[in-house]
Amino acid sequence: MNEPALTPVKPPLWNNPQTRAIAFQVIALIATVAVGLYIFDNTQNNLRRLGIASGFGFLSSPSGFDIIQTLIPYSPTSSYGRVFWVALLNTLLVSVLGIVLATLLGFVIGIARLSKNWLISRLALVYIETFRNIPLLLQIFFWYFAVLRAMPAPRQSLNLGDAAFLNIRGLYLPSPQFQPGFGWVLAAFAVAVGLVWHLKRWAHRRQMATGQQFPTLWVSLALLVGLPLLIYWLAGSPLAWQIPELQGFNFRGGWVVIPEMASLLLALSIYTAAFIAEIVRAGIQSVSHGQTEASLSLGLHSGQTLRLVILPQALRVIIPPLTNQYLNLTKNSSLAAAIGYPDLVSSFAGTVLNQTGQAIECIAITMAVYLTISLLISLLMNTYNRRVALVER
Amino acid sequence: MAEPHVPHPDLPPPASAVGALGWLRRNLFSSPLNIALTALALYLLVTLIPPLLRWALLDATWSGEDRAACRVNSGACWTFIRVHFDQFLYGFYPEAQRWRVNAVVLFLIFGAVPLFLRSVPDSLKLRWGLGLLLAFPVVAFLLLRGGLGLPVVDTSSWGGLLLTLVIAGVGMTAALPLGVLLALGRRSDMPAIQTLCVTFIEFWRGVPLITVLFMSSVMLPLFLPAGMNFDKLLRALIGVTLFQAAYMAEVVRGGLQAIPKGQIEAAAALGLGYWKSMLLIVLPQALKLVIPGIVNTFIALFKDTSLVLIIGLFDLMNIVHNATTNPEWLGFSTEGYVFAAAVYWLFCFGMSRYSQKLEKRLHTGHKR
Known part of the structure; x- marks a missing residue:
């Protein structure tokens, strides 16, 4: 019997996967x-x-316009480069404050969502479903145009406990005035932080060696609050509050939160908190119930169970999407441009661009800033993820 | 002989543990903390709900043609919404031509009905769906824009909910396939393709949409040859689509990573090439896994359409805002924003509910 020889047929060149890939x-x-x-x-x-x-020469020429909120000294004679820094600081200010507020509110709502109390968990659900399904821009507009711009004139300001005042020009808060001795109070606080750090290490070593526990939390709190308070009292209360006062047509003194900033901050934190709440809920639910039961059967009480068993495992799930939300909040703060809060997009990619016409440079710088922030945060996130990732067998 | 042991019949559970009373005890008053929380929640509801109801319904004005009608009652002035309602729906679309918008909506609704009927076989659904996908954009464009005998309505006069839905619809249908391609590219073995896709995705995900829209409105004219001009709406569409495609790519990548390698190897062993194994084996499983993520991206896209106000398009958000700044109707911004919020909310909430249903229906027991 003659069998046909089985010689491998070389595929034609255009069917060779490697050639194709290169092509x-x-x-x-x-x-x-x-x-x-x-x-x-x-x-x-x-x-x-x-x-x-073209080119970046325009950064050193004078800007010629004023900015309603500046964290560093600025005047219309300052350069466009200075505008960039003012605008960047404004963006960072509203982002950091927003992140703090959104985290606090988000954790409260997220835990409320898991509450055994039916009414509380329903309220949290209504909050989440309402605010995350309405565009952020609409919420900013609502707070700005419908609430804060509808406030009365300075003379008819809403009086909040004779210390703070709310009117169409913004929210006027008392500002602290530091007297000469206040440096000692800050120094005392720094010393307390150092002491707490050593105390924690000592208590941990002692527990590892002898098994005895030390009430670290309460002693730390006492140190952190008590020591500065003691020094504050000894230094003769070197802190005064300046209450804003109505003079002529407007308030003077104190801190003023401009309505643009207030509405942006309100909308950003309320909106982002709805997402954070869902992340917190999902994170806590991701820890299986067996962990709680095992921890209780080891004799840990419910507070310890939460602190030592559930939270460390839940945080591993919570932190990556949480950072993502922080990033979103920072990027969303650019919606400031719609209501004229002087952030990076509104002042730099807006006013400076219109004045100089150098669209490419302005947009490129703005995008580069946001890209840098994003990449930095994702770099940190990846490092963190590697550190806490489950080491599997 | 002893009597056989007859056990006592079970006692009913105590009245305090069953029924409405038991439910109340378990869910609202189980501990002192819970009682305090319930009291707090009730206090909140009592202080919030009645004024809200009074404002929105009891003291509200519904009738009349101008703002004078709203001077009488202290509540909301829904007259403002009623008077502007057509404008909120169609924008500045010429009144005589508005039937064309309605026709498009009707066409979509009746075209989509067979897709949602359980009795229609899946193979027919697929063909019908593909046909609709090809036919609808052409019909919709012809009807909305004009041509073939219909008077042309320039895109600059499109507005309101119509414009929002156009941007969202086009964005969704374009961002999904683009996102799938980008995700496949990111998972590709070819280093050049992978680098291109990663750079693209990370760039768009790293910048805010508003800068993208700024870019498309001030930089695109510089990028194109002199005299070549793009429609404003098209520029916004390109910006929104590319932006969301990058997010979609990351969602789809998550699904692709969840498919075990054995599936691809099995497909290869059956003699399927790259595209066939992706289209027939990997993507159907991967996409099903990430339905929640895809719908979340759609919802984000829908909400993000409101940002086109920055480049001067009159979508629902902007047309409402515009109406509240009308000197004849000053002071009704709350009503306007509440109305817009309700519309956006309905769409977004509807989408998320539908995705949950879809997820349940397509669930084939892979998840534990």
Whole structure:
């Protein structure tokens, strides 16, 4: 019997996976470069035709406009570069405050959502479902145009306990005035922090060696609050509060939170808190009930169970999406542009761009800032994830 | 002989443990803390609900044609909404042509009905769905924009809910396939393709949408040859789609990573090439796993359509805002925003509920 020889047939070149892969990649790269060159060429032509200067020289020329909220000294004679820093600080300010408020509110709502009390958990559910299904911009507009811009004039301000005042110009808060001796109080606080750190290490070592526990939490709290208070009293109460006062048509003194900032902060924290609440709920629910039962049967009471068993495991699930929400909040703070809060997008990619016409530079700087923040945070996140990731067998 | 032991009949559970009373005890008054929380919640409800009801319903004005009608009652002025209702729906679309918008909506509703009927076989559904997917955009574009004998309505006069739905609809249908492609590219073995996809995804995910819209409105004209001009709506659509496609890609990647390698190997062993094994084996399983994520992205996209106000498009958000700044109707911004919020809420909440239903129906027991 003659069997046909089984010689391997070499596939034709265009069917060889390796050749194909190389061909696809070369095509993709050429296409990308071609589009890039096309855009670059068009941009060059357009800039020349429109007579727009390019380069970053404009950053040192004077801006000529004022900004309603500045954290560092600024005047219309300051440079566009200064505007950038003012705007960046405003963005960071509203983001950090928003993150703190949203986290507090989000954890409270998330835990309330898990409450055994039917009424409380339903209320939390209504909160979550209401606020996360309404666009953030609409919420900002609501707080700004419907609530804060509808406040009375300074003379008819809402009086909040004779210390704070709310009117159409903003929220006026008393501001602390530090007298000369206040440095000692701060120093005392720093000393207390150092002491607490050593105490914790000592208590841990002692527990590891002898099994005896030490009420670290209460002693730490006493140190952190007591020591500064003692020094404060000894130094003769070196802190005064300046209450805003009505003078002429407006309030003077104290801290003022401009309505733009207040509405942005309110909307950002209320909106993001709804998402954080869901993350907290999912995180706590992800710890199986067996863990609670095992911990109780080991003799830990419910507070210890929560602190030592459930939270460490829940945080591993909670923290990555939580950071994501922080990032979202920071990016969402750019909606400030819609109500004129002087953040990066509104002042730098808005006013400066319109004045100088240098769209490419302004947008590129703005995007670069947000990209840097995003990449930094995801870098931190990845490091954290590697540290807490479950080590499996 | 002793009597056989007859056990006592079981006593009913105590009245305090069953029925409404038991429920109340378990859920509202089980401990001192719970009682305090219940009291707090009740206090909140009592202080919030009655004024809200009075404002929204009892003291509200519904009739009349101008703001004078709203001087009498102290509550909400829904007249403002009623007078502007058509504008909120259609924007500045010419009144005589509005039937075309309605026709598009009707076409979509009647076209989609067979897809939701249980009695229609799946193979027919697939073909019908693909047909609708191809036919609807053409019909909708022709009807909305005009041409073929219909007077042309420029996109600059589209507005209100119509514009919101156009942006959301186009964005969703374009972002999903683009996102799937990007996710496949990110998981590809080819380093160049992978790098391109990763760069693209991380860039769009790293910047706020508002800067993307700024970019599309001020930088796109610089990128294109002189004289070539893009429609404003199209620019917004491109911005929104690319932005959400990057998010969609990450969602889909999550699903792709969850599919065991054995599936791809089995597909290869059956002789399926890359595209066939992806389209027939991997993607159907992966996409099913990430339905919640996909719908979340859709909801985010729907909410993000409100940002086109930044580049001067009159979507629902902007048209409501515009109406509240009308000098004849000053002072009714609360009513306007509440109305807009209710509309957005209905759509977003509806989508999330539908996704939960879909998830349950497609659930085939992989999850434990």
